Amino acid sequence: MAEKIKPPRIRVSRRIKKNKVFKVKVKFDHPSFTGLAMADDTTEPVFNRAKPVTFIRNMLVYYGDELVSRLSLSSGIADDPLFTFKLKATKEAPVKIVFIDNFGKRWEASKEIKFKG
Amino acid sequence: MVGGLTIPLLSVIPSSNDAHGAVFQTPKDLENLTELERIHLPKISLPPVVEDGASASIVCSVDHPMDEDHYIKSIQIMNFADPIVIKGKFFLTPVNGEAYLSTQIRLSGGEGTVWVIAECNKHGKWAASKKVTVAAGGC
Amino acid sequence: MKKFSQIFVISYCFSFFLFQTIFAGTVVDKFKIEGIISIASTKALQSELLKKLDIKILDLNLKKTDSGWPVLRIEYDPDIISKNKIETVIGEIEDPAGHKYKVHKGPLIANANLIDEENQAMTILGDMTMDLKQVNNPTVDFDSSIKRGKDVFIKNCAKCHGLNGNGYGVVAHGFATWPRQLWAWYKADSAADSYLYWIIENGKSDMPPWGLVLSEDVRWDLINYIKTIKKPEEN
Numbered sequence: 001m002a003e004k005i006k007p008p009r010i011r012v013s014r015r016i017k018k019n020k021v022f023k024v025k026v027k028f029d030h031p032s033f034t035g036l037a038m039a040d041d042t043t044e045p046v047f048n049r050a051k052p053v054t055f056i057r058n059m060l061v062y063y064g065d066e067l068v069s070r071l072s073l074s075s076g077i078a079d080d081p082l083f084t085f086k087l088k089a090t091k092e093a094p095v096k097i098v099f100i101d102n103f104g105k106r107w108e109a110s111k112e113i114k115f116k117g
Numbered sequence: 118m119v120g121g122l123t124i125p126l127l128s129v130i131p132s133s134n135d136a137h138g139a140v141f142q143t144p145k146d147l148e149n150l151t152e153l154e155r156i157h158l159p160k161i162s163l164p165p166v167v168e169d170g171a172s173a174s175i176v177c178s179v180d181h182p183m184d185e186d187h188y189i190k191s192i193q194i195m196n197f198a199d200p201i202v203i204k205g206k207f208f209l210t211p212v213n214g215e216a217y218l219s220t221q222i223r224l225s226g227g228e229g230t231v232w233v234i235a236e237c238n239k240h241g242k243w244a245a246s247k248k249v250t251v252a253a254g255g256c
Numbered sequence: 257m258k259k260f261s262q263i264f265v266i267s268y269c270f271s272f273f274l275f276q277t278i279f280a281g282t283v284v285d286k287f288k289i290e291g292i293i294s295i296a297s298t299k300a301l302q303s304e305l306l307k308k309l310d311i312k313i314l315d316l317n318l319k320k321t322d323s324g325w326p327v328l329r330i331e332y333d334p335d336i337i338s339k340n341k342i343e344t345v346i347g348e349i350e351d352p353a354g355h356k357y358k359v360h361k362g363p364l365i366a367n368a369n370l371i372d373e374e375n376q377a378m379t380i381l382g383d384m385t386m387d388l389k390q391v392n393n394p395t396v397d398f399d400s401s402i403k404r405g406k407d408v409f410i411k412n413c414a415k416c417h418g419l420n421g422n423g424y425g426v427v428a429h430g431f432a433t434w435p436r437q438l439w440a441w442y443k444a445d446s447a448a449d450s451y452l453y454w455i456i457e458n459g460k461s462d463m464p465p466w467g468l469v470l471s472e473d474v475r476w477d478l479i480n481y482i483k484t485i486k487k488p489e490e491n
Contacts, residue, residue, distance in 0.1 A: 021214035034223065034256050034430050036200055037293035047200045047256065047415070048318040049325050050293045052366060053429040060377050068212040070381040074462060075430030076201035078172035078221035078255070085207070088183070088214030102432070104368030140457055140467055190384075195464055200415055200427045202464040208381035232468055236384070244468055 005030055008099055010111040016089045018115050025084045026097050026109070030056050034075040058100045059083065063113075064093035075102075089113060141234065141244040156181045157243040159192065159233040165248070170224040171255030179216040179235045179243075183209070189216035191236045196222075198229040200256050226254030282333050284314065287346065288325040288360035292318065297351040301328070304349040309337060322488075324424045325360050364424050365434055383460050388450045395476055405481025408474055412466065421485040431462035439487040452479045 008028040016022045037050035055075035061068050069085065087095065096110040144154040162176035181189045193206040204222040216235065224231070232246045292298055302313050314329035321327045330342060343359045350356050370378070395401045409417075416425040421438030428435050441448055456475050457467030466475065 034201055034427070036256055036427060036430075038225075038254065038256075047426055048292060049426050049429070051290055052360075055430060057367075057370075057432045058374050058377065060373065063212055066212070067377055067380050068210050070208040070377050071205055071218075072208070072378075072432065073205045074201050074203050074432070076196075076199060076204040076223050076256075078223055081221050082219075084176075084217075084219035086213055086215040086217045088212055090212060098373065100371060100374055102367040104371055106371065106373070141465070195468075197412075197464065197466075197469045201430050203431075203459075203462055210381070234465065234468075 005105075005107065007107045008097060008109045010095065010097060010109050012095065012111055012113065015116045016113060018089055021086050021088050022113075023084060023086055024061075024095060024097075024111075025082060026059075027080070027082045028056065028099055028107070029080045030054075030099070030101065032056055032075060032077055032079045032081070053102065055102050056081070056099050057102050058098075060098040060100075061085070061087075062094075062096040062098070063087060064091055089115065141242050142240075143244055153240065154243075157235060157237055157240055159235040159243060159245045161231065161233050161245055161247040163231055163247050163249055165250065167224060167249055167251045169253055169255060170226055170251040171253075172221045173224050173249070173251070173255070174219070174221050175231065176219040177207075177217070177233045177235075181216055181235070181237065183211045183214050183216065185211050187239050188213075188237070189235050190238050191234075192216060192218055193234045193236075194218075194220075194222060195232045195234075196224060196229050197232070198227075199223070199225045223255045224249065224251045225256040226251050281335050282331055284329055284331045285339055285342075287328045287330065287343065288321075288323055289316075289328050289346070289357055290325070290360045291351060291355055291357040292326050293351065293353070293355070297357075300351050301346070301349055301357055305330075305342075305345065308345050308349075309342060311337065311342065319426055320419050322418070322420065322422060322424060323364050324418065324426050324428055365429055367429065367432070367434075370432070384458075386451075386454055386458075386460070388454050391450050391453045393446060393449050393476060393479070395480055398480055401477045401480045402484055404474075405477035405479070408470070408478050409481050412470070413478070416463075420488055421482075422488070433461045435462075437487075438482050438485045441482050442484070442486050444483050448483075449479065452482065 006029055008026050011025045013022040032055045035049060035051040035053035036047040038047055053075050056073045059071035092114055094110045094112050096108060098106060098108045100106050144150050144158060160178050167173040175194060177192050177194060179189050188211045189209055191206055191208050194204040195202050207218045209216055228250050230246045230248050232244060234242050234244050236242045298316055302316060312331040314331055316326060316328050318326045346357050346359050414425055415427045416435040417423055417438055418425045423435040423437045425435060455463060456478060457465065459465035
């Protein structure tokens with residue numbers, strides 16, 4: 001299943017001005033799943049393990065060569081998530097986003113940041 | 118499909134401040150926030166009723182400067198009633214410009230409370246929460 | 257008296273022989289089951305298995321298992337049925353929703369180790385350092401505190417740390433880090449209190465900050481209970 005997962009897609013604000021904050025949206029179609037099922041609600045804990053788990057473990061954000069953010073994740077995130085965060089346009093450089101899942105598989109995408117206006 | 122997702126800002130003031138212990142700071146009076154409280158308290162945008170717990174949209178932000186020497190270090194999202202309590206923890210740097218994160222989380226069915234902790238590099242951890250009812254659990 | 261002893265020995269040997277004849281060669285095996293997604297699933301699996309195979313199902317333990325996976329205990333005669341056959345038949349059975357069950361194989365935690373890039377990133381943007389403070393355990397009545405602590409543990413902690421504290425709780429697979437085995441603090445003295453208090457209150461890595469929702473008294477109950485968790489072999 002994991003080999004069919006496509007790389008993430010990045011979208012940024014259309015008009016990025018120097019030293020202004022802009023939005024970065026990244027969509028990653030990943031089948032994150034807790035692997036849990038509620039088979040019995042009479043005792044604690046109410047969930048049992050039903051399937052193997054798969055989830056995104058880390059999202060790393062690089063701006064130019066610099067690591068600027070890290071999102072540590074668990075299987076409590078929805079599948080095919082869309083993450084939105086902000087960056088300050090300090091330089092014209094690529095924004096690179098790396099995803100690593102619980103099997104150690106790695107995906108990346110990048111978007112060139114150019115100032116307009 | 119990237120973009121096009123709109124999330125109404127249904128709540129900017131947390132609904133609960135009953136955190137135990139002094140390590141997590143919460144406002145003394147939600148109606149009259151001090152300046153320190155205002156810039157540190159996380160804002161949580163999450164619908165009060167979530168139809169599909171497999172993908173509940175949440176927006177977390179903090180009205181805090183992101184200066185080189187004074188900034189929000191992390192934003193953490195949790196629900197202690199869920200089997201997977203911690204959804205994620207976003208580590209930030211001043212380059213982020215604003216402490217903001219939007220994502221979709223899994224919530225189990227019934228009533229729960231989503232907690233968000235923002236950590237300032239100078240003023241410690243600040244907690245806010247929002248009650249939520251989930252129609253169909255998504256864990 | 258001598259005659260009585262002879263009768264006793266003969267009776268004993270006969271009973272032993274009879275027992276061996278009836279239960280000769282039966283073994284009990286445990287099968288970790290994937291695919292139990294509803295209460296109906298448990299019934300469907302067991303009834304279909306009994307229809308297809310001449311076996312005895314001892315029990316199906318959904319959550320209180322050492323691995324976190326549901327465990328089906330089956331008694332069977334290996335001269336008549338092989339373990340592989342049982343696994344194959346389990347894999348052929350469908351639950352009421354049409355999903356097939358499977359015998360779980362592989363390591364208890366299948367998550368891969370962190371890659372170098374993640375380790376480097378976590379060094380730069382990682383969890384805070386622990387700011388341990390000296391704390392004093394205020395508990396007076398330890399017996400009742402431990403009892404309360406056990407209830408809190410089962411409700412909040414067992415899902416990750418496992419009911420016996422082995423770290424293989426039901427949801428332990430869903431994190432980047434493996435939950436700690438708790439018997440490290442069995443009979444720990446007061447020197448461990450600062451660490452336990454801090455970690456329960458603040459959390460670290462995938463451990464949530466329970467200080468948000470559990471009061472100080474409850475956290476001490478938990479600490480007192482954790483110090484009673486033995487490694488299973490020592491039980």
